[in-house]
Amino acid sequence: xxxxxxxxxxxxxxxxxxxxxxxxxxxxxxxxxxxxxxxxxxxxxxxxxxxxxxxxxxxxxxxxxxxxxxxxxxxxxxxxxxxxxxxxxxxxxxxxxxxxxxxxxxxxxxxxxxxxxxxxxxxxxxxxxxxxxxxxx
Amino acid sequence: xxxxxxxxxxxxxxxxxxxxxxxxxxxxxxxxxxxxxxxxxxxxxxxxxxxxxxxxxxxxxxxxxxxxxxxxxxxxxxxxxxxxxxxxxxxxxxxxxxxxxxxxxxxxxxxxxxxxxxxxxxxxxxxxxxxxxxxxx
Amino acid sequence: xxxxxxxxxxxxxxxxxxxxxxxxxxxxxxxxxxxxxxxxxxxxxxxxxxxxxxxxxxxxxxxxxxxxxxxxxxxxxxxxxxxxxxxxxxxxxxxxxxxxxxxxxx
Amino acid sequence: xxxxxxxxxxxxxxxxxxxxxxxxxxxxxxxxxxxxxxxxxxxxxxxxxxxxxxxxxxxxxxxxxxxxxxxxxxxxxxxxxxxxxxxxxxxxxxxxxxxxxxxxxx
Ligand SMILES: Nc1ncnc2c1ncn2[C@@H]1O[C@H](COP(=O)(O)OP(=O)(O)O)[C@@H](O)[C@H]1O
Ligand SMILES: Nc1ncnc2c1ncn2[C@@H]1O[C@H](COP(=O)(O)OP(=O)(O)O)[C@@H](O)[C@H]1O
Numbered sequence: 001x002x003x004x005x006x007x008x009x010x011x012x013x014x015x016x017x018x019x020x021x022x023x024x025x026x027x028x029x030x031x032x033x034x035x036x037x038x039x040x041x042x043x044x045x046x047x048x049x050x051x052x053x054x055x056x057x058x059x060x061x062x063x064x065x066x067x068x069x070x071x072x073x074x075x076x077x078x079x080x081x082x083x084x085x086x087x088x089x090x091x092x093x094x095x096x097x098x099x100x101x102x103x104x105x106x107x108x109x110x111x112x113x114x115x116x117x118x119x120x121x122x123x124x125x126x127x128x129x130x131x132x133x134x135x136x137x
Numbered sequence: 138x139x140x141x142x143x144x145x146x147x148x149x150x151x152x153x154x155x156x157x158x159x160x161x162x163x164x165x166x167x168x169x170x171x172x173x174x175x176x177x178x179x180x181x182x183x184x185x186x187x188x189x190x191x192x193x194x195x196x197x198x199x200x201x202x203x204x205x206x207x208x209x210x211x212x213x214x215x216x217x218x219x220x221x222x223x224x225x226x227x228x229x230x231x232x233x234x235x236x237x238x239x240x241x242x243x244x245x246x247x248x249x250x251x252x253x254x255x256x257x258x259x260x261x262x263x264x265x266x267x268x269x270x271x272x273x274x
Numbered sequence: 275x276x277x278x279x280x281x282x283x284x285x286x287x288x289x290x291x292x293x294x295x296x297x298x299x300x301x302x303x304x305x306x307x308x309x310x311x312x313x314x315x316x317x318x319x320x321x322x323x324x325x326x327x328x329x330x331x332x333x334x335x336x337x338x339x340x341x342x343x344x345x346x347x348x349x350x351x352x353x354x355x356x357x358x359x360x361x362x363x364x365x366x367x368x369x370x371x372x373x374x375x376x377x378x379x380x
Numbered sequence: 381x382x383x384x385x386x387x388x389x390x391x392x393x394x395x396x397x398x399x400x401x402x403x404x405x406x407x408x409x410x411x412x413x414x415x416x417x418x419x420x421x422x423x424x425x426x427x428x429x430x431x432x433x434x435x436x437x438x439x440x441x442x443x444x445x446x447x448x449x450x451x452x453x454x455x456x457x458x459x460x461x462x463x464x465x466x467x468x469x470x471x472x473x474x475x476x477x478x479x480x481x482x483x484x485x486x
Binding site: 012013015016019034037038040041044045047048051052091092093094095096097098099101102104105108 | 294296297298327329330331333334337338340357358362365366367368370371372
């Protein structure tokens with residue numbers, strides 16, 4: 001069980017580093033091309049939320065990738081304002097709504113998602129992708 | 138001044154992540170292709186030393202990249218046995234010697250190198266590459 | 275549908291979208307499409323053959339731009355999005371309001 | 381120097397070295413060259429056209445393999461190393477004991 005930690009500046013220009021590193025780790029683990037793309041999207045959505053919503057007072061936020069036997073477990077953690085994950089509504093998928101897709105996309109693409117958020121102290125979203133999953137684009 | 142931190146497993150298969158991330162950061166900063174290659178070599182040499190020599194009892198070691206105005210400052214830190222940097226001899230460059238090139242290569246390619254090492258508590262090597270340097274391969 | 279013909283008609287603009295669209299590059303993307311909307315072309319084709327990455331930030335702006343262009347009586351068409359991006363367009367329902375075509379020439 | 385001719389002589393082996401040689405991939409590299417040394421070819425050409433990365437770990441093994449092959453009366457030649465790798469070969473003096481050739485065909 002190998003663990004990789006990445007601390008990134010709370011700035012849009014570094015979100016690509018989250019994608020680059022997860023793609024490399026997932027490739028080496030043997031994930032399919034389609035799964036690697038899904039992992040890039042999931043980690044980016046979580047980083048984008050940390051930048052857009054957390055009001056993170058810190059100049060950095062954290063990512064952890066844990067390489068397990070048959071799965072990749074990764075977490076994005078900010079030290080921002082937090083929110084109530086249960087109160088986030090499922091987006092309308094009729095092309096009218098401009099936002100609100102991030103968490104929905106993450107949940108659609110990953111095998112397991114856990115959000116731990118506390119008002120005033122921040123949010124931590126943990127995503128799991130199983131290696132064996134073979135639903136391919 | 139943006140700072141990126143990366144904690145990697147003390148294993149050969151993850152050294153490529155150090156190269157991947159420094160290449161991305163350096164590219165975005167506007168370093169030339171040749172300089173990016175030199176940065177990849179320098180960071181790899183430092184990681185390779187952490188793996189080969191530090192006897193790091195930890196499962197991980199750390200990298201930091203600091204993006205400054207006109208330079209990239211990066212550090213590789215292990216929590217291993219340490220050594221005396223002054224006692225490292227310049228390698229023979231006659232093709233007879235099998236090793237001892239790492240620190241020599243780092244010093245040749247980078248603009249500034251500082252090694253802080255303490256017996257029993259570990260080694261930290263800080264390397265600096267200036268953006269303006271225009272010696273190209 | 276052939277890109278040369280299209281450009282000749284004078285009513286269609288073609289924009290090639292390359293690289294990655296994310297929270298960093300989104301404003302550049304928005305600006306380049308808004309420029310096309312201003313030209314009052316009746317059709318705006320986004321050539322996505324070389325678009326390697328797009329996420330929900332891009333979806334949101336696509337919907338926004340499509341609403342704007344609809345007001346102007348224009349159509350936006352996405353050409354040759356890669357499978358990973360198609361998947362997201364479908365997941366979010368964006369493919370119901372923006373036409374997606376695969377150009378066999380590519 | 382043409383790779384086809386070389387292979388026809390039967391005394392020369394050609395090995396294509398691809399990707400990155402570092403502390404992770406070094407054992408695979410060493411093994412593949414040692415296999416060639418065993419064939420007792422008089423020349424071993426390492427085609428480095430697609431070798432994107434090599435550092436001091438690779439330099440050390442190159443010197444080691446060159447010593448072994450010299451004992452067997454063999455020559456090792458590196459063909460088409462990229463500028464970044466050439467720079468390290470020169471910096472470490474490895475280019476003094478291993479012949480480096482640029483094949484204009486590549
Ligand atoms: N890291 C976070 N910190 C605070 N609030 C968050 C965070 N992530 C998500 N949220 C809240 O959840 C909502 C839904 O997020 P999401 O599904 O990603 O869509 P969007 O980002 O487009 O609003 C956000 O609008 C925000 O209120
Ligand atoms: N991180 C480290 N921890 C302990 N010793 C080190 C470290 N880095 C370098 N050294 C010492 O310095 C010597 C020279 O290192 P280097 O120039 O990289 O060549 P090589 O790794 O081939 O020996 C090593 O042999 C080792 O004794």
